[in-house]
Amino acid sequence: MNQFGVFVQKEFYHVFRDKRTLLILFGLPIVQIILFGFALTTELKNAKLVVVDYAKDIASGQITARIAASPYFSIEKSVLSNEEMNIAFRRGEVKCALIFPSRFNEDLLHLNKAQVQIILDASDPNTAKTIANYLQSIIGDYQRKLNAGSSEPYKIEPELRMLYNPEMNGSMNFIPGVIALVLMIVCTTLTSVSIVKEKEMGTMEVLLVSPFKPIYVILSKAIPYLGLSLLNFIIILLLGVFLLDVPVRGNIVLLFAESTLFIISCLSFGLLISSFTDSQQTAMLISMMGMMLPTIIFTGFLFPIENMPLPLQIISNVIPSKWYYTIVKAIMLKGLGFQSIWKETLVLAAMTGVLLTVSLKRFKTRLA
């Protein structure tokens, strides 16, 4: 046992000697939290809009004023020729143009019917749709005010309640996502590199001929990274709770237990990578470059998995972070207990088991 302690100590020396890597290790989640929390939002703000007003009457003026007053839009230039508008769109200076035809107000008053045209830069379809929705609701409001006299009969009034997140705090969704992402990348990379490095440098040979059992070599490598990852997890959790007002509604002990399980599954994955690579370069490129986009996309915190084509939905099931993300969401945000997440936990545990068995089987005690 004493021997084992010495080996763990050795691994800790490796980790703490490299200050810059350590800095990145803990800086990474902090920066991500700040960016996701304050910078990245799909909520429309200050979309650049240009109004081409051929009418210049009361109605067009009032609608323009309403649009200018909303936080969603910022009105760029007011008068544009067709040619100028084309250029503005091509250069990406505006996202949307709103065109009032001449005699807009007159048509509205006398014919009870008038038209406005919206031109959208649909190269970004999602923003285009959101802009169209907001403009429609602003114009719809104006129209309702215009018809304020007449009441609508037979009216269905939908009453809406936003569950778990009534303030629509965007951080709710991504804090579990960031936890999953950071742990996945960091654990996998660190384990795979630390083992492959010993192979590359030739020190693995020394470890394997020592009386120390190979399984302990692996265990002694896993323990420091398990510790570091848990620390990282605590930092993200604290930042989320105190900086971004994300609640922890469920049992915190359960949350830690599940996180430990997830970290172990990532460590085993790293072990697996190390068993079929023999240079640090390859191990790192696979665990970072190879894993970054799939983890971002298949975890489901950015893009809902139900939207994906069926084969991809099936693929997403083999990504451990997807299951962990569901678990964290359930415990932290919905305040559910173990009885609601035992299935996910089982899947995660089974994955860990398989990864661990395969990688231990593949771990060679003899070097070629």
Added chain:
Amino acid sequence: MRTLKFLLRKEFRQIFRNRSLLPIIFILPMIQLLIMPLAANFDIRNINLAIVDQDHSSYTQRLISKIGSSGYFRITGFKPTYQKALGLVEQEKADIVLVIPQNFERNLIREGTQKVFLAADAINGIKGSLGSAYLTTVLTDFNSDIRTEWVQPQKLNAEATIDIVPENWFNPLMNYQFFMVPGILVILVTLVGGFIAALNIVKEKEVGTIEQINVTPIKKWEFIAGKLIPFWLIGSFDFTIGLLIARFVYGIIPVGHLAVLYLFLSIYLVALLGFGLLISTYSDNQLQAMFVAFFFIMIFILMSGLFTSVDNMPIWAKIISRLTPVTYFIDVMRMIVLKGSGLSDIKYQIFIEIAFAVGLNGWAIFNYRKTN
């Protein structure tokens, strides 16, 4: 010049000898380009809906079939009470619960007004708000169907209506892949170029071969150029394959000139590789270089406007976004490919990217010391 030729030969030999590196450089990005755009889809569909129908009238039947045929919803369960339906939300089997109260049909016709209740899982804000917006639209449609059945037509026409005529430029079918594929291609080129360049010099440091180079008469700039050119060629090659995939798999044909696209790519790659080499000259070992590169590239990707628009960001974030070379390339890529922007439309971006290229490479050459 002759020295450079030998250096290049050495680099290429090292790259092509490394059997495990080759698939990472050439095959992995292509697989990702084939899969990622299908997954990266913000178009909200297949919203799971649980219905609590306490009325069981002909109106509720009509409403339910209207919701089902709207194409956005998948009705995943009928439950007798709200509490039971909430259980489906907890198990992630439903995103929205719609409660139709008792006497829905009778009250609507007799009293002239009736409430329905919607409860949406708002943890994913976009899904929650868009989903309930879609459902409200269906309800409004259903509402006006009912109204036209009960109200005389002339009374309806008395209201002033404003017709909104939307027109979608550059991507009339609102295909999300047209938006994502060019952006993802930029990211893949960035990942390959940035990471591999960052690992390169530091590997020579770690293995010790840099000493051998340091004692030769190779000049600093020759050494950096020798590292830069092979990766520049690999980046351009990957980009070209990516464009072909975009053309033949996703049907994306650049509207603008390919020449302009490649001009920008060549400047961008110089800037990006300069960045990688800079990290490499500062790092002591490969793990460190990789983590530093990962740290910055992660920020670059998140801030570049690939997933979320730069316009929505607060001012300080916009400034960071403007300070990352990736932002400009994603911008320009989408402009040229989708909008057909020409050289004159992107001259501002070109100047900035040149500034990045000169600055980063100058710094890398300056920081590379031949003595320890």
